[in-house]
Amino acid sequence: MTGPAVRLPPEARAFGERLRTARHVAVLTGAGVSAESGIPTFREALTGLWARYRPEDLATPAAFARHPEIVWQWYAWRREIVQRASPNPGHRALARLERLVPRFTLVTQNVDGLHQRAGSARVYELHGNLLRTRCSQEGVVVPRWVEGPVPPRCPRCGAPLRPDVVWFGEVLPADALEAAWAAAAACDVFLSVGTSNLVEPAASIPWIAASQGAAVLIVNTTPEGQRCGPTVQVLVGRAGELLPALVAAAWPETGTAD
Ligand code: OAD
Numbered sequence: 001m002t003g004p005a006v007r008l009p010p011e012a013r014a015f016g017e018r019l020r021t022a023r024h025v026a027v028l029t030g031a032g033v034s035a036e037s038g039i040p041t042f043r044e045a046l047t048g049l050w051a052r053y054r055p056e057d058l059a060t061p062a063a064f065a066r067h068p069e070i071v072w073q074w075y076a077w078r079r080e081i082v083q084r085a086s087p088n089p090g091h092r093a094l095a096r097l098e099r100l101v102p103r104f105t106l107v108t109q110n111v112d113g114l115h116q117r118a119g120s121a122r123v124y125e126l127h128g129n130l131l132r133t134r135c136s137q138e139g140v141v142v143p144r145w146v147e148g149p150v151p152p153r154c155p156r157c158g159a160p161l162r163p164d165v166v167w168f169g170e171v172l173p174a175d176a177l178e179a180a181w182a183a184a185a186a187c188d189v190f191l192s193v194g195t196s197n198l199v200e201p202a203a204s205i206p207w208i209a210a211s212q213g214a215a216v217l218i219v220n221t222t223p224e225g226q227r228c229g230p231t232v233q234v235l236v237g238r239a240g241e242l243l244p245a246l247v248a249a250a251w252p253e254t255g256t257a258d
Contacts, residue, residue: 006245012235016249018189018215024103026187027094028180028205029239032194032220034112036088036240039081043196060168064136068160072151075163079130082112090193090239091118093247098122100251105183107176109195109202111165124176126202132164177201184208193219194239197226206232219243 008016019025031041042050053074057063064071095118098104106123108115111130115123134141137159145152151160166172180202184190190209197203207227210216216232219242223234235242248254 006237006241008242008245008249009235011233012217012242012246013249015215015217015233015235016246019097019101019246020250022101022187022189024105024183024187025097025101025189025191026105026180026183026209026214027097027107027191027193028195028202029094029106029108029110029115029193030195030197030202031110033090033094033108033239034085034088034110034114035194036090036238037085037112037114039085039112039114041194043198055168059165061170064160064162064167068136068162069150072160072162075130075165079163082114082130085112085114087114087118088240090241090243091115091120093243094193095119095121096247096254097243100247100254103187105179105187107180107183107202107205109199111163124179126166126172126176126180128163128165128173130163130165133161134164136160136162172201180205181208184214185212187214190214190216191219192216192226193243195220217246 035041040047040049042048045051058071058074091114094106098120106115106120108123108125109127111127113129113131132141135154135157137157141164142154142161145155145161154161184205185208187209190206192206206216210229210231213231218226218234219239221238223236
């Protein structure tokens with residue numbers, strides 16, 4: 001069931017044309033693309049996770065070393081929210097876009113796996129995925145474990161298990177980061193969707209694209225503070241409405257079905 005088609009401002013319709021003729025589209029998403037799926041973002045004033053919790057208490061290796069059970073339970077709570085959530089039309093529009101352009105690279109800071117559930121075939125997860133769990137000592141992903149202690153223990157070595165996400169101060173997965181840098185350097189169209197663009201190294205990715213002349217479009221409900229540039233456009237609004245409208249503007253034959 002699709003809602004009323006969103007009318008795009010003229011400059012955004014022109015960006016739709018850019019999409020249609022693009023050689024290589026690269027996309028960076030943040031928590032805002034999952035907000036309409038009911039997953040809290042991080043920095044929104046009242047509802048953001050960092051408005052209610054201190055990242056240094058929950059999303060650092062030191063926090064896990066200090067109180068592993070609290071960190072484990074906080075991610076278990078976030079995992080339940082994610083498992084109850086469904087992809088929204090913004091996720092599905094990006095999955096359609098992947099099939100419509102000659103070359104497409106989707107990079108996400110999100111750990112919710114909703115792009116994959118929406119049908120995106122190749123997703124580079126810069127910050128991991130909280131639906132995966134790994135041994136805190138061996139680093140291997142542990143597909144299942146015996147419930148008991150909190151956090152559960154690794155069935156191989158007995159160490160505490162942890163979510164397979166990147167915490168502050170940890171290195172990002174090299175393959176995802178290198179793919180993101182290469183796509184930003186090579187693409188001719190770049191979309192930055194639903195991110196406050198504050199956390200490095202992800203925050204520099206859109207500017208690598210802009211610096212090599214790619215047409216950059218920022219889709220955000222409150223884009224204040226986003227660095228802009230001569231090839232950067234800003235489209236203010238919700239990803240779940242604007243992304244399907246952009247794809248429909250570029251490929252009218254596909255309609256706005258999401
Ligand atoms: P933030 O919460 O920092 O930013 C979310 C952005 O999405 C904000 O700019 C909102 O204005 C925007 N937004 C909210 N709802 C939207 C919607 N429906 N459509 C479009 N935009 C919307 O989340 P991120 O930028 O993803 O990393 O945060 C980046 C990283 O900081 C996360 O991956 C996480 C966090 O700490 C780690 O924890 C390592």
